[in-house]
Amino acid sequence: MRNNPSSKAYRTILDTSRFYRSLGVPALVILAFLFILPLSIILSKAFVDSDGGFTFNRLIGNLTSAYTLRILAFTLFQASVSTVASVLIGLPGAYLLATYRFPGKRIIRAICTIPFVLPSILVVLGFVIFYGNNGLINQLLMNLFGLEEPPLRILYSFTAIILAHAFYNFPIALGLISSFWEQLPAHCNQAAATMGAKRWTVFRTITLPRLMPAILSAATLIFLFCFSSFAIMLVLGGGPQFTTLEVEIYRRARMTMDQGGAAALSLLSIVVALVLIFIYSWTQRSLARQEEIQETVQGRLPRSPQSLRAKILVVLYTLFSVVFVLGPLAGIILRSFQAPGSRSGNLEFTVKWYEQLFGIQSQAGSILGTAGTAVLLSVVIATITAIISLIIGAMTAATLRLSKGRANLTMELMAMLPMAVSSVIIGLGYYLISSFFNESKTTGSILIVLAHVVIASPFVLRTVLPEYRKIPFTYTQASLTLGATVSQTFFKVELPLLRGALATGAAFAFAISMGEINATLVLANAQVVTMPVVMYRLIGSYNFPGACALGTLLIVCCALVFSLTESLKRRPHA
Amino acid sequence: MKKHAILSLVLAVSLVPAAIFGQGKTESPASIANEITVYAYDSFTSEWGPGPLVVPAFEQKTGIKVNLVSVGNGGELLQKVLLEKNNPKADVVVGFANDILHEVLVSGLFVSYRSPEMDRIPEFLHFDPSFTLLPFNYGNFAFVYDTQKIQVPPQSLEDLLDPKWKGKVILMDPRTSSVGMGLLQWTIAIYGEDYLSWWKKIKPNTLTIADGWSSGYGLFTQGEAPLVISYTTSPVYHVMYEDTQRYQTAVFAQGHLAVIEGAGILKSSAHQAQARLFIDFLLSDAQEAIATTNIMYPVNPDTVLPDAFSAAPKPEVSLMLDADAIAKNREKWLTEWVEVMSR
Amino acid sequence: MPEYGLVCTGLAVQYPEFKLNLDFSIIQGELVSIIGPSGCGKSTTLQLITGLLPAEQGTIHLHGRDITDTPVWEREIGMVFQDYALFPHLNVEENIAYGLRLRKTPRGQRKTGVAELLKLVGLEGYQKRKTIDLSGGERQRIALARALAIKPKLLLLDEPLSALDAQLRKHLREEIRNIHASTGITTVYVTHDQEEALTISDRILVMNNGHMEQLDTPENIYMQPATLFAARFMGDGTLLSHTVIPQTIVSTDKGPEAVVFRSSGENRQIFFRPERVVVHDNQELAFPEFLPHLRFTNCRVRSCEYQGGRYLIGCEWNGNRILAYNRFRPARELITLGVRVSDLVEYQDGVVYRRH
Known part of the structure; x- marks a missing residue:
């Protein structure tokens, strides 16, 4: 590597800087206490027999049973199909975004951030309202053609699972691939064209192979998320024939009290996840390398679509993403303003669900009206979570950018691990340690914030680290020679340059915290009542429209935060 | 120096919630003599559950403070007290259903208490002859239907197998839902060993097998299907809170499986007298509040109920499986059920 | 005794496949270029001087002060990076004032300082511009202004012109020269462009594979390269085995000059630049017979490149390749070439053996 001594030299000076290395410490501490510890407690259960002795038999028994293998096979199968579907839906969009400049571009990009941050309970709700037998689409079709029976039967099937997974994940494919393609x-x-290749041939022989790292990277991430999908399986899948590993873990841990079995399956799930994160990190690195090479070369310049075909494609795709993503959300919002008219049974416009939520209109016997506090509490927790996750994420990214070789990979895997371990497993871990804590609202709130930090900071890291790696080393060097210390450089040069990524990361952390429910329920024993907890309870007490109203508020909160961050970030460097 | 600055910043930020939510209790409950800690399932403690009505009324009547702690679902209650065996925090647990009586008794964590209120409670609700768990409300599983879609409801479990209900029934998974488990036991109570053939035949008529009652019933009220497994009392909610009789219970002459929910006092409790008072209160003064928020039948026949409860027909025949038999066969039933339903 | 600006003594670092070892001194106010092929350690040397890379051995003195263990930010060394490294989140003024702010310079002073520097680099009124809106040349000048703002004792320029086109490069190197003259700051200029090094420098340091080949004035570096490497790196030339001399030496009456060549040692070579070669189309060479010179007869013209104003002629003589400049394209295929003995440099084992 003699031809690039400058980057090596740079690393050497900053490597000796205790500043950067110490930045990773808080993250490590929090990770150790709130992730590694509970995780080890669960996993250790896999090796304990009924008398408390050490055994491998339980693990072996669980992992080799035909039932486990069947579940594992199905989990992998559905994740593969979902991944392929997501990538196939995302790819045309990535092509359009990378090739053309058009008014809908911003819309598509904005829309793509939405599904990722929606709590699955809300997605399920939206899907039922939009695609259900009595959903908006079916109602529309029935009214149009005067049908008696709903024509589309999408939900409660394998198709529904794939559809929901595609909803969640095609934006990942779209985002990752298009930014690379550009x-x-x-x-x-x-x-290639001068050598006589036709457009399709160029795509197949030149573009596609070169896009492969980006596609692979997106696919791995999507596979990872689909692999540990949980709520979607439970509600939209339509029955026990679609049992995944996560569902089985949940069932054993929370219903049949088979902690050992749950632990054994968790171990299996984590091993698969680890392999996936490893592949993901590896593809990310190869992407970063490619970008370094491409730095000097001019990228594609998006142009306005000229041909009619291109125009139609652009319009169609924009429409598609709007309907596909916003449809279910619009359904939730619509339902929150509807109520059956008294006696007539027809749906009429109303704000009564909101009035009930905030106690403006109270009903006999019903003790609603607490939603105001829940919204406030959620916003406070989410804000604190966002701030801490941001600090932790930025600090970890600073450390990770500098460390190299095997140590770096290990640290990165560690930092990404909470993203791969499903909230079901994390929740189980918390459940087991929660008996050590005193159940007060105070400790509950602190624990919830910390748990949300553990869940959210990998996402911040995932947003910040690639941007951090893109900052040329010379910026840091220049600052140092101009008289800034290492820490001054971090605060005055590196952080301001990361402003956009940090804002996005914070918004993600905020939204994730707003929607998180598993850890919240388990850790605080439902004493700390956040918006999703109330939503959960509303659905549990026959109040579907109330849940929609609260879901609408949650969507509004997240939308506000995202538009706030969007206005915060001007593009930092060309 | 910078390092310390950052560390203290992180520390400061993480302490903010402590300041904000600081009104929570900081002292350990056990140190307060006149306070009991009650564990209950989530929907009991939630804003529109019985908790917020029952607790203040009890506190006012007796002067005993109640620290009501929400612990997930019914099964988790037992898991929680078992986890805390060496460091017990609760005095009373509210919400064990009759089908885990065996496990509760085997745990040996609870103490028997024959409340004087039990004399007024009908014999068939005394599901625990040892009086370790005392009933506070009960219900019967039943199919609820949507009158906008169905004029003639099914009259029995066999009726549900009719092809005209194809894709119109919402069920729940017995592995994750107590209502789902209820239906499984119901079929066993009716068909005995042959229960699986009912399940095989119901499959084509099932729209979905939901994970829990909440999501399943939610789908039902959204109009996804006109039939759902729930409780005989479910229509009461719609009458009380929505002023509609659209949803009705399908009453089966063959009988409905009953579920009785009970409460018990922990042996380890240092506040036995206070705990007993709480149980007594639960079985008497609290009955109306519990019934109207849980939408279940009160166990105390003296309870005055709102008119809406006339929407919940009491079944002629109330069925129940033996607690020991349930404990012995639960895993086997589930395995067989999964085997049939996942094909 | 000149006052030394920068003195590096026994400066060394070591990587698995690369070793750097340097000793050199630069006089105050001097502009010294460091030149060498890529991977020779130019940038590493700059990193060592700035302190971005800690030295494993040796010392660095700046204006008499030992700065070997001084952290980067206290060294008072200004640096212009190859990619300029202008902070994209700051405008031109904020970029230039960055170092001043860190030094807690009062606001008013900062403003006038920035204005003066912008005037110096010929970009008055650019204060509020965004750096991404600047052209390459403008960025380069802003980077220079930013480095100068901290009033450094030493200015380092790391291939500052390499990203610019030829015309602009020529223009800017003149400007750098002028700015250097007006500020008088000791300057180290890293480049891989021989012409740039020759035109801009007071002295040139030629580096190869981690060590110094030669540190000397541009004239000496070009005409009297201390090593074979320096000779070949700094420009075109002809390298011949020493043994060819007896066949080509034109003996004169004075004789002795010729005699020196007789002691032909092992591995000895002679080197001369193409502009020192005299070309003749006919067999008669224009050198008077009394000037001792080497004469290559019957050279076959193999190539002839027009370079604007002159031709670079590549000839084959007895299996050797000889390069020569000439104002005309040779009319014949066979020509005669001559080089004065005093224009030869003689090397043994790659190191200069004798100059004439």
Whole structure:
């Protein structure tokens, strides 16, 4: 590596800087106490027999049973199909975003951030309202064609699972692939074209192979999320024939009290997740390397669509993403303003669900009206979570950018691990340690914030680290020679440059915290009542529209935060 | 120096919630002589559950403070007290259903208490002859239907197998839902060993097998299907809170499986007298509040109920499986059920 | 005794496949270029001087002060990076004032300082511009202004012109020269462009594979390269085995000059630049017979490149390749070439053996 001594030299000086290395410490401490510890407690249960002795038999028995293998096979199968579907839906969009400049571009990009942060309970709700037998689409079709029976039967089937997974994950494919595609130099395509390759051939032989790292990266991440999908399986899948590993873990841990079995399956699930994160990190690195190479070459310049076909494609895709993503959300919002008219049974416009939520209109015997506090509490917790996750994420990213080789990979895997371990497993861990804590609202709130930090900070890291790696080393060097200490450089140069990524990361952390329910329920024994907890309870007490109203508020909160951060970030560097 | 600054910043930020939510209790409950800690399932403690009505009334009547702690679902209650065996925090646990009586008794954590209120409670509700768990409300599983879609409801479990209900029934998974478990036991109570053939035949008529009652019933009220497994009392809610009789219970002459929920006092409790007072209160003064918020039948026949409860027909025949038999066969039933339903 | 600006003594670092070892001194106010092929350690040297890379051995003195263990931010060394490293989140003024702010310079002073520097680099009124809106040349000048703002004792420029086109490069190097003249700051200029090094420098340091080949004035570096490497790196030339001399030496009456060549040692070579070669189309060479010179007869013209104003002629002589400049394209295929003995440099084992 003699031809690039400068980057090596740079690392050497900053490597000796205790500042950067110490930045990773708080993250490590929090991770150790709130993630590794509970996780080890669960996993250790896999090796304990009924008399408290050490055994491998339980693990072996669980992992080799035909039932486990069948579940594992199905889990992998559905994740594969979901991944392929998500990538296939995302790919045309990525092409359009990378190739054309059009008014809908911003819309598509904005829309793509939405599904990722929605709590699954809300997605399920939205799907039922939108695609259900009595959903908006079916109602529309029935009214249009005067049908008696709902024509579309999408939900409660394998298709529904794939549809929901695609809803959640095609934006990941779209985002990752399009941003990479935009930077692909056009030279190679032109070169191939001069050699007589047709457009399709160019795509197949030149573009696709070069996009492969980005596609692989997106696919791994999507596979990871689908692999540990939980709520969607339970409600939209339509029955025990679609049992995944996560569902089985949940069932054993919370219903049949088989902690050992749950632990054994958790171990299996984590091993698979680890392999996936490993692949993901690896593809991310190869992406970063490619971007370094491409730095000097001009990327594609998006142009306005000229041909009619291109225009139609652009309009269609924009429409599609709007309907596909916003449809279910619009359904939730619509339902929150509807109520059956007294006696007539027809739906009429109303704000009574909101009035009930905030206690403006109270009903006999019903003790609603506490939603105001829940909204406030959720916002406070989410804000604190966002701030801490941001600090932790930025600090960890600073440490990770500098460490190298095997140590780096290990640390990165560690930092990403909470993203891969499903909230079912984390929740189980918390459940087991929660008996050590005194159940007061105070400790509950602190624990919830910390748990949310553990869940959210990997997402901040995932947003910040690639941007951090893109900051040229010379910026840091320049600052140092101009008289800034290492820490001054971190605060005055690196952090301001990361402003956009940090804002996005914070918004993600905020939204994740707003929607998180598993850890919240388990840790605070439902004493700390956040918005999703209230939603959960509303659904549990026959009040579907009330849940929709609260869901609408949750969507509004997240939308506000996202538009706030959007206005905060001007593009930091060209 | 910077390092310390950052560390203290992190510390400061993480302490903010402590300041904000600081009104929570900081002293350990056990140190207060006149306070009892009650564990209950989530929907009991939630804002529109019985908790917020029952607790203040009890506190006012007796002067005993109640620290009501929400602990997930019914099964988790037992898991929780078992986890805390060496460091017990609760005095009373509210919400064990009759089907885990065996496990509760085996745990040996609870103490028997024959409340004087039990004399007024009908014999068939005394599900625990040892009086370790005392009943506070009960219900019967039943199919609820949507009158907008169905004029003639099914009259029995066999009726549900009719092809005309194809894709119109919402069920729940007995592995994750107590209502789902209720239906499983109901079929066993009716068909005995042959219960699986009912399940095999109901499959085509099932729209979905939901994970829990909340999501399943939610789908039902959304109009996804006109039939759902729930409780005979479910229509009461719609009458009370929505002023509609659209949803009705399908009454089966063959009988409905009963579920009785009970409460018990922990042996380890240092406040036995106070705990007993709480149980007594639960079985008497609290009955109306519990019935109207849980939407279940009160166990105390003296309870005055709102008119809406006339929407919940009491079944002629109330069925129940033996607690020991349930404990012995539960895993086997579930395994067989999964085997049939996941094919 | 000149006053030394920068003195590096026994400066060394070591990587698995690369070793750097340097000793050199730069006089105050001097502009010294460091030149060498990529991977020779130029940038590493700059990193060592700035302190971005800690030295494993040796000492660095700046204006008489030992700065070997001084952290980067206290070294008072200004640096212009190859990619300029202008902070994209700051505008031109904030970029230039960055170092001043860190030094807690009062606001008013900062403003006038920035204005003066912008005037110096010829970009008055650019204060509020965004850096991403600047052209390459403008960025380069802003980077220079930013480095100068902290009034450094030493200015380091790391291939500052490499990203610019030829015309602009020429223009800017003149400007750098002028700015250097007006500020008088000791400057180290890293480049891989020989022409740039020759035109801009007071002295040039030629580096190869982690060590110094030569540190000397541009004239000496070009005409009297201390090593074969320096000779070949700094420009075109012809390298011949020493043994060819007896066949080509034109003996004169004075004789002795010729005699020196007789002691032909092992591995000895002669080197001369193409502009020192005299070309003749006919067999008669224009050198008077009394000037001792080497004469290559019957050279076959193999290539002839027009370079604007002159031709670079590549000839083959007895299996050797000889390069020569000439104002005309040779009319014949066979020509005669001549080099004065005093224009030869003689090397043994790659190191200069004798100059004439």
